[in-house]
Amino acid sequence: MKHAPVRTRSIRVSLGGRSYPILVGSGVLADLGHHAAELRDVTNVIVITSPHIASFYVSPLQRALSESKLPFEMHLIPDSETAKSEPVLFNIFHHLLRFGADRGSVLVAFGGGVVGDIAGFAASVFMRGIRWIQVPTTLLAQVDSAIGGKTAINLKEGKNLIGTFYQPNFVLSDISLLRTLPMSELATGFAEVIKYGMIEGENLFRYLEQSAGKLLQGDPRVLGKVVLESSRIKGRIVSKDEREKSEIRMQLNLGHTFAHAIEREGGYRKISHGQAVAVGLLAAARLSYLKGWMKASTVERVGNLIRLVRLPAKLSELGLKPEVVIRAMEHDKKKKKGVLRFVLPKRLGALVVTDKITPVQLKLALR
Amino acid sequence: MKHAPVRTRSIRVSLGGRSYPILVGSGVLADLGHHAAELRDVTNVIVITSPHIASFYVSPLQRALSESKLPFEMHLIPDSETAKSEPVLFNIFHHLLRFGADRGSVLVAFGGGVVGDIAGFAASVFMRGIRWIQVPTTLLAQVDSAIGGKTAINLKEGKNLIGTFYQPNFVLSDISLLRTLPMSELATGFAEVIKYGMIEGENLFRYLEQSAGKLLQGDPRVLGKVVLESSRIKGRIVSKDEREKSEIRMQLNLGHTFAHAIEREGGYRKISHGQAVAVGLLAAARLSYLKGWMKASTVERVGNLIRLVRLPAKLSELGLKPEVVIRAMEHDKKKKKGVLRFVLPKRLGALVVTDKITPVQLKLALR
Numbered sequence: 001m002k003h004a005p006v007r008t009r010s011i012r013v014s015l016g017g018r019s020y021p022i023l024v025g026s027g028v029l030a031d032l033g034h035h036a037a038e039l040r041d042v043t044n045v046i047v048i049t050s051p052h053i054a055s056f057y058v059s060p061l062q063r064a065l066s067e068s069k070l071p072f073e074m075h076l077i078p079d080s081e082t083a084k085s086e087p088v089l090f091n092i093f094h095h096l097l098r099f100g101a102d103r104g105s106v107l108v109a110f111g112g113g114v115v116g117d118i119a120g121f122a123a124s125v126f127m128r129g130i131r132w133i134q135v136p137t138t139l140l141a142q143v144d145s146a147i148g149g150k151t152a153i154n155l156k157e158g159k160n161l162i163g164t165f166y167q168p169n170f171v172l173s174d175i176s177l178l179r180t181l182p183m184s185e186l187a188t189g190f191a192e193v194i195k196y197g198m199i200e201g202e203n204l205f206r207y208l209e210q211s212a213g214k215l216l217q218g219d220p221r222v223l224g225k226v227v228l229e230s231s232r233i234k235g236r237i238v239s240k241d242e243r244e245k246s247e248i249r250m251q252l253n254l255g256h257t258f259a260h261a262i263e264r265e266g267g268y269r270k271i272s273h274g275q276a277v278a279v280g281l282l283a284a285a286r287l288s289y290l291k292g293w294m295k296a297s298t299v300e301r302v303g304n305l306i307r308l309v310r311l312p313a314k315l316s317e318l319g320l321k322p323e324v325v326i327r328a329m330e331h332d333k334k335k336k337k338g339v340l341r342f343v344l345p346k347r348l349g350a351l352v353v354t355d356k357i358t359p360v361q362l363k364l365a366l367r
Numbered sequence: 368m369k370h371a372p373v374r375t376r377s378i379r380v381s382l383g384g385r386s387y388p389i390l391v392g393s394g395v396l397a398d399l400g401h402h403a404a405e406l407r408d409v410t411n412v413i414v415i416t417s418p419h420i421a422s423f424y425v426s427p428l429q430r431a432l433s434e435s436k437l438p439f440e441m442h443l444i445p446d447s448e449t450a451k452s453e454p455v456l457f458n459i460f461h462h463l464l465r466f467g468a469d470r471g472s473v474l475v476a477f478g479g480g481v482v483g484d485i486a487g488f489a490a491s492v493f494m495r496g497i498r499w500i501q502v503p504t505t506l507l508a509q510v511d512s513a514i515g516g517k518t519a520i521n522l523k524e525g526k527n528l529i530g531t532f533y534q535p536n537f538v539l540s541d542i543s544l545l546r547t548l549p550m551s552e553l554a555t556g557f558a559e560v561i562k563y564g565m566i567e568g569e570n571l572f573r574y575l576e577q578s579a580g581k582l583l584q585g586d587p588r589v590l591g592k593v594v595l596e597s598s599r600i601k602g603r604i605v606s607k608d609e610r611e612k613s614e615i616r617m618q619l620n621l622g623h624t625f626a627h628a629i630e631r632e633g634g635y636r637k638i639s640h641g642q643a644v645a646v647g648l649l650a651a652a653r654l655s656y657l658k659g660w661m662k663a664s665t666v667e668r669v670g671n672l673i674r675l676v677r678l679p680a681k682l683s684e685l686g687l688k689p690e691v692v693i694r695a696m697e698h699d700k701k702k703k704k705g706v707l708r709f710v711l712p713k714r715l716g717a718l719v720v721t722d723k724i725t726p727v728q729l730k731l732a733l734r
Binding site for chain 1: 453457460461464488491492493494495496517519522524525528529530531532610
């Protein structure tokens with residue numbers, strides 16, 4: 001199946017000496033070797049990917065890298081969240097050394113969030129930091145995890161406990177890679193895209209309302225636009241608050257205080273991140289309404305858009321009770337010795353951070 | 368035995384938002400709690416140290432931290448280079464979590480280079496980076512490894528292969544901690560101090576010549592001056608080239624191209640870093656003489672100063688042959704696919720980087 005070509009667009013994440021471009025387009029993977037060769041004094045390229053991704057894209061990948069004339073190797077890691085682990089990380093190090101990796105090597109993270117997180121972490125600490133390129137292959141990674149330089153592995157005590165802030169040298173978001181993505185994974189990306197719509201405001205939100213059908217069909221032009229706009233918004237926020245030192249990067253947590261609790265209570269397997277975020281976004285909108293901020297009609301639009309892309313809007317659709325999720329949030333709060341703080345949408349395009357939420361409001365928002 | 372008090376002096380390592388002070392003095396450990404409490408929103412303090420150091424200093428450490436009213440814990444790690452390993456690192460992470468460490472925690476690296484390297488690395492990746500304080504307890508750490516933010520662990524394939532550049536929030540160099548240091552470890556520090564003398568020039572070098580006797584006796588005023596000047600020089604170089612991107616930080620490698628090969632050929636146990644550096648420094652001076660740069664009388668002064676602090680000046684004193692060391696350097700060169708580059712002293716206070724060295728010159732310099 002041939003897709004209509006999507007013109008490649010470029011966005012710059014401005015971080016002084018650590019600035020980098022995000023290239024969004026159809027078939028940009030073909031330029032990987034070209035971009036790698038643009039970096040200074042590259043000795044070799046090592047691609048970290050999963051067997052699943054490799055099974056689809058090993059040929060175009062090899063073609064793209066062959067053109068650069070740079071020696072390259074591939075190292076496969078498992079696909080699941082459990083791969084973000086100490087043994088998988090150190091296995092990467094040993095393979096890098098076996099491949100003759102040195103300070104001039106370039107790592108390519110070719111996959112979804114898991115591959116990006118662990119490969120980015122490996123790049124950040126191997127020989128005190130080598131260069132790396134993100135080639136996200138899921139919608140969620142293209143609109144979220146591949147942007148911002150957060151890397152991590154998990155410990156048995158919790159997720160993402162060990163990691164770095166380490167920006168890639170560039171990001172190649174190839175829309176055509178999304179063709180092989182299962183619908184459920186596409187949907188997980190939609191939830192974050194709706195979040196960006198709520199952060200950005202009326203224009204993007206309305207575009208999503210109008211394009212929801214095409215988005216569901218995986219229309220490459222709509223996906224391209226959505227990845228581009230999401231990258232622009234996240235890139236802008238990261239530029240202002242690279243290391244989460246201020247409240248700026250907290251904007252990205254819209255809906256996520258709920259979502260984390262929902263995911264944990266649902267067990268990470270049963271409820272996808274996207275489902276949890278979708279429910280969290282509507283809960284945040286309703287909480288804002290209960291605070292007297294968001295108009296009822298806007299809350300309704302948020303719920304409708306979530307349903308248009310076939311995501312759950314209510315907690316009951318996930319088989320969870322508000323009490324359980326609230327308890328999980330309280331537990332999290334206690335662990336962090338802090339107060340429960342929420343990022344809420346005052347209206348589309350205007351967020352506010354508040355810790356003035358009553359238990360009754362929480363329960364109503366989640367019902 | 369009471370020492371004459373050494374006035375506390377402060378040096379600033381200028382690195383923009385990552386700038387930090389180095390405090391040098393007698394008894395500055397007592398201010399640890401005070402300085403930790405100066406940092407913003409500290410939740411708790413976790414000290415990483417070795418059983419050896421703890422056996423000497425657990426009481427003053429506890430006293431210093433108690434004054435801050437901050438909760439604190441201590442985690443012991445083995446003393447040797449083999450402790451810079453994956454299991455010891457992950458053991459630190461698990462203990463940090465058991466101690467309730469969070470983003471507000473402050474790590475204290477209380478020990479020599481090994482403790483500083485691994486604790487600094489742990490701080491740099493725990494929850495994507497928490498604050499840390501270096502309290503170096505050896506002369507080598509006070510004049511060298513505690514300054515500059517290089518952290519690392521070893522892999523079975525080699526030393527310092529995994530690490531970060533991660534600056535501490537401050538360094539407390541307490542001269543009085545050097546009292547319990549064995550002579551052999553003090554001498555290892557002397558070699559680096561002589562290196563700084565050669566980098567800096569006539570004034571510091573002459574001071575070392577005049578104070579060598581007192582240095583050997585561990586005179587705290589002389590040690591204080593030496594730590595202060597060394598910190599100033601290394602801090603200045605690191606400020607200009609934090610991540611070893613240019614030739615500036617290469618200055619610190621004076622004598623070390625030889626030293627690394629000598630250490631490897633000698634087995635890391637038999638020949639100390641200081642012994643290897645001492646021989647390397649004189650070899651660099653002689654190589655410079657052979658290139659027609661350094662005066663014979665200056666080469667002689669370098670050799671004399673090395674002998675004054677009871678360090679070996681000649682390879683033969685270590686029971687090694689020039690051919691073996693040259694072969695090791697060639698092997699290293701091949702591995703790095705580069706040329707053998709030397710930092711040489713043109714005269715005291717003036718370094719030059721060159722790769723124009725003949726095998727005959729190398730052999731003569733090492734004889």
